[in-house]
Amino acid sequence: MVINRWLHSVLDAGRRLLPESITRSGDRDALSKLEALCKTLISSRGEAMGTALASEALKAYHALSVEQRTEFFFKLLADFGASEADVRAAIENYLDEPSGVGAIALHHATEAPRQMLFRRLNMAPKGTYAVVKMRSDLLRLLKQHSDLKSVDADLQHLMISWFNPGFLELKEINWRTSALVLEKLIAYEAVHSMTGWEDLQRRLAEDRRCFAFFHPAVPDEPLIFVEVALTSGIANSVDQLLNEDVDPSAAAKADTAIFYSISDCQPGLKGISFGNFLIKQVVFELKQELPNLQRFSTLSPIPGFSRWLFDEQREQPLEDAESEQFAPYFDPDSEAAQDPAAITALMKLSRHYLKQAKRDLYPFDPVARFHLRNGAALGACHWSADSSARGKKQSAGIMVNYIYEIDQVEERHEQFVNHGEIAVIPRNRRA
Numbered sequence: 111m112v113i114n115r116w117l118h119s120v121l122d123a124g125r126r127l128l129p130e131s132i133t134r135s136g137d138r139d140a141l142s143k144l145e146a147l148c149k150t151l152i153s154s155r156g157e158a159m160g161t162a163l164a165s166e167a168l169k170a171y172h173a174l175s176v177e178q179r180t181e182f183f184f185k186l187l188a189d190f191g192a193s194e195a196d197v198r199a200a201i202e203n204y205l206d207e208p209s210g211v212g213a214i215a216l217h218h219a220t221e222a223p224r225q226m227l228f229r230r231l232n233m234a235p236k237g238t239y240a241v242v243k244m245r246s247d248l249l250r251l252l253k254q255h256s257d258l259k260s261v262d263a264d265l266q267h268l269m270i271s272w273f274n275p276g277f278l279e280l281k282e283i284n285w286r287t288s289a290l291v292l293e294k295l296i297a298y299e300a301v302h303s304m305t306g307w308e309d310l311q312r313r314l315a316e317d318r319r320c321f322a323f324f325h326p327a328v329p330d331e332p333l334i335f336v337e338v339a340l341t342s343g344i345a346n347s348v349d350q351l352l353n354e355d356v357d358p359s360a361a362a363k364a365d366t367a368i369f370y371s372i373s374d375c376q377p378g379l380k381g382i383s384f385g386n387f388l389i390k391q392v393v394f395e396l397k398q399e400l401p402n403l404q405r406f407s408t409l410s411p412i413p414g415f416s417r418w419l420f421d422e423q424r425e426q427p428l429e430d431a432e433s434e435q436f437a438p439y440f441d442p443d444s445e446a447a448q449d450p451a452a453i454t455a456l457m458k459l460s461r462h463y464l465k466q467a468k469r470d471l472y473p474f475d476p477v478a479r480f481h482l483r484n485g486a487a488l489g490a491c492h493w494s495a496d497s498s499a500r501g502k503k504q505s506a507g508i509m510v511n512y513i514y515e516i517d518q519v520e521e522r523h524e525q526f527v528n529h530g531e532i533a534v535i536p537r538n539r540r541a
Contacts, residue, residue: 141178144170145185151230152190152223164234171244179247186261190224225264238272238327245269246378266381273325273333273379275387280395283320283335285311290330295320298332300373301411302352302498312352313337317360319367321392323384334384336392337371340364340400344407344511346492348501351409366405367396386484393514406514407489411496412505414475415460416440418467439506442499453493460491460508464532471530481512482526485519487533488512511535 147167154160174182200219204212231237231244245265251258281287283295296304304310314320322335339351340360345368369392372385393406419436436456438446465488467474473482482488489511501507513535525531 140170140173141181141185144174144182145189148190148227152227154230157233160230161233161235164231164237167231168234168237168240171240180251180255183248183251183255183258183261186224186227187258190222190227191260192220192222222260222264224261225268228265228268232272236328238325239331241265242269242328242376242378244378246376249377249380269379269382272327273382273384275384278323278325278333278384278387280388280391281322281324282395283314283322283332285314288330291322291332294330294332294375295322295335298335298373298375299371301371302348312356315356317357317364319392319396321388321395323388332375333379334372334374334388336369336373336385336388338392338396339368339370340403341366341368344368344405344489344513345370345409346490346509346511347495348409348509349495349497361400363402364400365402366407367393367400367403369406369408385480389484389514390519393516397516406516408481408486408510408512408514409492409495410477410481410510410512411501412460412464412475412491412508412510413477414467415463415505415508416503418463418474419459436506440503442502456506457491457493457508460505460510464488464491464510465534468530472526473532478510478512482532483523484514485521485523485526486512486514487518487522487535489535490537 144167147163147170151160151163151167154163171179171182196219197216200212200216204216228241231241234240245262248258248262248265252262283291285292292307292310296306296310304313312318317340319338319340320335321338322332324332339345341351341364342360344366345351348370351368351370369389372388374380374384396403396406420434420440436452436459438444439452439456464473464475464478473479478488491508491510494507495501495509496505496507501509518533522533525533
C-alpha cells in the first residue's frame, strides 16, 4: 500500500536523526530503555523523529517479559497520569470564571499524558495493531490489578475513536480471499470451532456467506466476522447446518438467511461494539444480492443459562423443579435419560431465563443483550440444537432464534435500550 511505503520512508529518515544515546541499551535494562523512549516520544514534535521513536518504543515493549510489561503499565499509571495539582487549579479557575476557554483548559488538565503517548505510538508502521495488542496484554492483568483500570479507560477511549464504524470496511470472505486472512478465520472462530481447511471450505460454499469488518490500518486482520447459512425456513439445529451437504441451488431458492456464528477477533478491542453495525450492513448486502430473502434470523447459543440455573436459582428455587435434577443434561460426558417431562421443563426454563432473568434493566444473557439491543426479537428455542461439549455445558444443547424484521429493527432497539422491553415473535410466526 502507498501509505505503508510512505510511513517506512518517514521511519528511515527518522532513524537517521535519532541520537545514539536513545537507541543503544548501555547499562539500562529493557524497561528503563522503554521508559526513556516514551518520555522522549511525548516531548518530540517532528514527524520523522516521532515515527522512529514510536517504532523503537514498540520494539522495546515487545522485548519485555510478562513481569516487565506489568511494571510498565504501573509506570504508565504512576508517571504518565494527569497532574492532581494541575487538575485542581483548572477546576478552581473554571469555578471562579466559567467559560469555554476554561472548559478547554480543564479538559486538557484532566487528560493523562499517557493518552498522548498512545497516540504517538500509533505513528509507527503497524502501530495501531501494536497498541491493540498492548491493550490485550493489559486486559489480562485487570482482574489481579484493578488499579490499572484508569490506564485501560484511556486506551479504550482512544480505541473507540480509532475504530469508529465509519472507518471500517465490510468485505465478503470467500475461497478467493487471501490465505493469510482465511487462516485467521479458523483461528478466531469463537462460537463453533473449525478443525481445519476442510471445515472452512464448507462454511464458504455456495449455500453459505461470510462477511468481516476490516480497518485500513490493519488490512489483513479481521476485527469481527459473521457466518451465514442460506436456507428455506428458519433453522433449528446448528449440528445440521454445520454437517449437511452443500446445496449449490440454495442461494436461488432460499428465503431465509441464518446468522449462526459471530466472532470477535481482537481481544484488545473488548468493549468496542461492531456487531450491530456488521449485522445491519450484512442484511443490506444480502438483500442486494438475493432479493428472494424474506427473513433474517440467528441461531444463537444461550451461554448464561447453566450459570443462572445452577448458581442463582439455588438461592431462590424455582417452583416447578429443583435445578440439580437437570445436571445430567448439561454434562457433555453424560448419557442423560431423555425424560420428556425434564426436557419440557428445561425448555420452559430456558425461555423464562431469556425473558425474565435480568441484570438491572437488561437480560442476564450476553448474547440476548447483544441481539435485542440491535433491534431483534426473541424467536423460538430449540432442544438438542447444539451437541458440542460447549453447547451441552452452557445450555444443555438448547439454542434460540433472534429474528431481525427490518422494518421494525429501529423501533425495537429504542424500546429495548430505553425501557428494557423484549420483543417476542408470536408462536404462530416462528417457523
